[in-house]
Structures are given as structure tokens and as C-alpha cells.
Amino acid sequence: MPVFLDHASTTALRPSAKVALTSALDLLGNPSSVHSQGRGTRELLEASRDAIAKAVAANRSEIIFNSGGTEGNNHAIKGIYWDRHQADPAKRVIISSETEHHAVIDPLQWLQKNQGAEIVYVRHFQNGMVDFDSLKSLIETHGPAIAMISLMWVNNETGVITDIPAVVRLANQYQIPVHSDAVAAFGHIPIDFQASGLTAMSLSGHKIGAPIGVGALVVLRSAKPISLVHGGGQERALRSGTMNYPLAASFAAAATEAVAELDEEMTRLEALRDQLEAKVVEIAPSVIITALGAERAGYNAHFIFPGTQSDALLFLLDQEGFCVSAGSACQAGVVGPSHVAIGMGFDQAEASACVRVTLGSTTTAADISAFIDALEKIHPIALQAAPA
Ligand SMILES: Cc1ncc(COP(=O)(O)O)c(C=O)c1O
Structure with a gap:
């Protein structure tokens, strides 16, 4: 069985989430039906909603x-964007x-290409942290023309954390709604939606031990994002369609457990991650730990191995029995340069030599030392394999 060190791509299904899913699959009833069976599944759905609300x-x-x-x-x-642009x-x-x-x-670029939106990007320091002076200056420059801000809470490649409440404080100067992709943050750092001041925040279940295909948009009641789908008016008319109570129940079970064990688990993973990074520096002294010095979540290690190519490293590590990624899993399964590394200011060659190792519930100290042994073996081969 290979060692799975790609938990940011998706992680192991939690037994509690599996039980919640399979027992809900035995129920019968559309949560919108008024009869007793419908009320039964509605109760489960609403209990799941309560659990997610509590978790964030x-x-x-x-x-x-x-x-x-x-x-x-x-x-x-x-x-x-549609709501704000329509109003003004x-x-x-x-x-x-x-x-x-x-x-x-991609949705930002779609809006730019098809709907006349103008997308402007904040600058970063080389360790991936948002440069708040650049954010301030963009807000000052564009002020009343700004429809919204969207900044992720934790970067899924590097683990770098953005101070989202501080972003919202700046945005409040012009009452700009802020959305955050919290997919890589939820279950890995504490999330307090209410205290953050966010207008909306995206969550995904399969990153925390729920099945693939369930998540939530957390959105203030006062916000009125225009819906992508129209139909029966479920979920505040923001997400029409028969409500998927088995997946919601499973997501709730995973979220409750992930949040309950967050402190202990993140301390454990951070210690393993730090050991991993220290050992990698020993065996490959030219390595760059991209987010070094940044505030970051404890489960990501993101490396650049100068003089190598990510795809060769990934292939060789896979042959040794280790599943890791280059950072960005390209749709076609082809490993390209990491757009995150490029966004941080690394060049094409560096961005094409990235390896992301992400730890999770199944990761042990033995996995880390076995990975180091494998890397020590394959790193010289990857160096030789790189085109001159
Ligand atoms: C930061 C981040 N946002 C969004 C997504 C997409 O989430 P999903 O797979 O639930 O659509 C991912 C998954 O890779 C992610 O890491």
C-alpha cells in the first residue's frame, strides 16, 4: 500500500462520516415533503446544518x-459580482x-472575459504572504468601483495563512463584501465566520474526511448573491435541487470531529512537517521551502528542488510508493509549473520543480522517515534526468 502524503488533494474518509452517510442512505423521504418521512430527513438535514454552523x-x-x-x-x-454590478x-x-x-x-477570468469585470491582483511577499500595503493601495485606487474582494484563507499549495479579518477591516472602509475560499483552512486552523466579518466563505467536505461532492457556501443573510441555479427554491433559493441529506449528514460528522481534534492534530502534524522539512534540507541542501517564515497551516510542506522537474520527482516517488503532488493538479493530470509559485515571484524553472507534501490523519512518523529515505534515493536521479 503506497504512503499517501497528498492530503490537501483529498483525504481519508472518516469512519464517523461513513457511518453517517450509510445510515442516512437507508432513510426515505424528500426533506421538502410535509409527511412524516420527509420531516424525518429534514430533521437530519437541519441537525447537519447546525453542526456545520457550530464548526465555523x-x-x-x-x-x-x-x-x-x-x-x-x-x-x-x-x-x-452580479448582484453588486446590477445595483451599481x-x-x-x-x-x-x-x-x-x-x-x-477561473470564475474571475470568466467574469473578465465575458462580463466586463476588471480583476486586479494583490502583491505577495516571496514567502507567499499577502502584501497588505498593496491591498490597501488597490482599495484606495479603485474604491467605489470595487464589486468585491476574494482572497483565500489558507493556500492549498503552501499552507500560507492570510489574515482574513484584517482584509475585511480594510474592505469595510468602502463597504466592500469579502469572500474567502476557506477550503484549505477549514479543519486545519480555527475558523470563526462571525468574527471574521466575511460576507461569504466556501467549504469543502472531502478535505476534512467527508466524501467528495459535498460542501457549503456560508453566506450572510444580508447578502444576496444571485444564484447559479434556479428551481425549487431550496436553501434560501440559493441552491435549488432536492437537498442531499445523506451527504450533509456525513459532512456534519466529519466537520464536528475535525474541529474537535483540530488543536491536537495540528500540533502533531506540524511537528512531523517540521521534522520533514529539516531532513529534506539535510539531504538536498539546495532545496527552497517556499513558505518559510510565513504564517502557515501545519499540514503543508511545499518545496522547490532546483535543477529538477516536478513530474520526474513525482514519478520517481510514486515508483518508491509515495503519493505526493506538484502543487497544482492540472485537469488533464499533466504536471505543469505551479501558478502559485509563479504568483509568489519564483521563475518558470523553479515553479516547474515543486513538490507538495501534505500530511493528514493517516500520517505517521514512520511515513515521514520512509519518505526521506526515498527522496534521498531519487533526488540525484531527478537531477540527472532534468534536461540540460
Ligand atoms: C483551496 C481550494 N479551493 C477549492 C477547491 C475545490 O474544492 P472541491 O474539490 O470541493 O470542488 C480545492 C480543492 O482542491 C482547494 O484546495
Whole structure:
């Protein structure tokens, strides 16, 4: 069995989430039906909503169940932009970052190409942290023309944390709504939606031990993002369609457990991650730890191995029995340069030599030392394999 060190791509299904899912699959009843069986599944759905609300310190009415992070990001970005632009056509600027996940970058680019939006990007320091002076200056420059800001809470490649409440404080100067992709943050750092001041936040279940295909958009009641889908009016009319109570129940079980064990688990993973990084520096002294010195979540290690190519490293590590990624899993399964590394200011060659190792519930100290042994073996081969 290979050692799985790619937990930021997706992670192991929690037994509690599996039980919640399978027992809910035995129920029968559309949660919108008024009969007793419908009321039964509705009760389960609403209990699941309560659990997610509690896990992120939101109000229960702010939880809109959906299929995951991509949908949540699309809905928040397009929906808030459409609403704001419709009310005031002068509002067409969106502030974001080039280090966002494609589930944010692509809807932004779509709005730019098809709907006349103007996307402006904050600068970063080389360790990936947002340069707040650049954010301030973008807000000052574009002021009343800004439709919204979208900045991720934790970067899924590097683990770098953005101080989202501080972003919101700056945005408040012009009453600009702020959305955050919190997919890589939830379950890994404490999230308090209410205290953050955010207008909307995207969550995904499969990053915390729920099945793939469930998540939530957390959205203030006062916000009126225009819906991507229209139909039966479920979920505050923001996500029409028969409500998926089995997946919601499973997501709730995973979220409750992830938040309950967050402190202990993150301390454990951070210690393993630090050991990993120290050992990697010993065996490959030219390595760059991209986010070194940044405030970051404890489960990510993101390396650049100068003089190598990510795809060779990934292939060789896979042959040794280790699943890791280059950072950005390209749609076609082809490893390209990391757009996150490029957004941080690394060059094409460096961005093409990235390896992301992400730890999770199944990761042990033995996995880390076995990985180091494998890396020590394959790193010289990857160096030789690189085109001159
Ligand atoms: C930061 C981030 N945002 C969004 C997504 C997309 O989430 P989902 O797979 O639930 O659509 C991911 C998944 O890779 C992610 O890491």
C-alpha cells in the first residue's frame, strides 16, 4: 500500500462520516415533503446544518449546502459580482490574488472575459504572504468601483495563512463584501465566520474526511448573491435541487470531529512537517521551502528542488510508493509549473520543480522517515534526468 502524503488533494474518509452517510442512505423521504418521512430527513438535514454552523461559528441560516469548493467559489464570486454590478454598474473591479485555487481564478477570468469585470491582483511577499500595503493601495485606487474582494484563507499549495479579518477591516472602509475560499483552512486552523466579518466563505467536505461532492457556501443573510441555479427554491433559493441529506449528514460528522481534534492534530502534524522539512534540507541542501517564515497551516510542506522537474520527482516517488503532488493538479493530470509559485515571484524553472507534501490523519512518523529515505534515493536521479 503506497504512503499517501497528498492530503490537501483529498483525504481519508472518516469512519464517523461513513457511518453517517450509510445510515442516512437507508432513510426515505424528500426533506421538502410535509409527511412524516420527509420531516424525518429534514430533521437530519437541519441537525447537519447546525453542526456545520457550530464548526465555523456561523448562524445556521447562513449555511447553504452544495457540492463543494468549486461550486461555492463560483457561486460567491459570480453571484456577489452580479448582484453588486446590477445595483451599481460602476462596480466592476474584483480584487483577488494570483495564488488562488483555479476554482477562484477561473470564475474571475470568466467574469473578465465575458462580463466586463476588471480583476486586479494583490502583491505577495516571496514567502507567499499577502502584501497588505498593496491591498490597501488597490482599495484606495479603485474604491467605489470595487464589486468585491476574494482572497483565500489558507493556500492549498503552501499552507500560507492570510489574515482574513484584517482584509475585511480594510474592505469595510468602502463597504466592500469579502469572500474567502476557506477550503484549505477549514479543519486545519480555527475558523470563526462571525468574527471574521466575511460576507461569504466556501467549504469543502472531502478535505476534512467527508466524501467528495459535498460542501457549503456560508453566506450572510444580508447578502444576496444571485444564484447559479434556479428551481425549487431550496436553501434560501440559493441552491435549488432536492437537498442531499445523506451527504450533509456525513459532512456534519466529519466537520464536528475535525474541529474537535483540530488543536491536537495540528500540533502533531506540524511537528512531523517540521521534522520533514529539516531532513529534506539535510539531504538536498539546495532545496527552497517556499513558505518559510510565513504564517502557515501545519499540514503543508511545499518545496522547490532546483535543477529538477516536478513530474520526474513525482514519478520517481510514486515508483518508491509515495503519493505526493506538484502543487497544482492540472485537469488533464499533466504536471505543469505551479501558478502559485509563479504568483509568489519564483521563475518558470523553479515553479516547474515543486513538490507538495501534505500530511493528514493517516500520517505517521514512520511515513515521514520512509519518505526521506526515498527522496534521498531519487533526488540525484531527478537531477540527472532534468534536461540540460
Ligand atoms: C483551496 C481550494 N479551493 C477549492 C477547491 C475545490 O474544492 P472541491 O474539490 O470541493 O470542488 C480545492 C480543492 O482542491 C482547494 O484546495
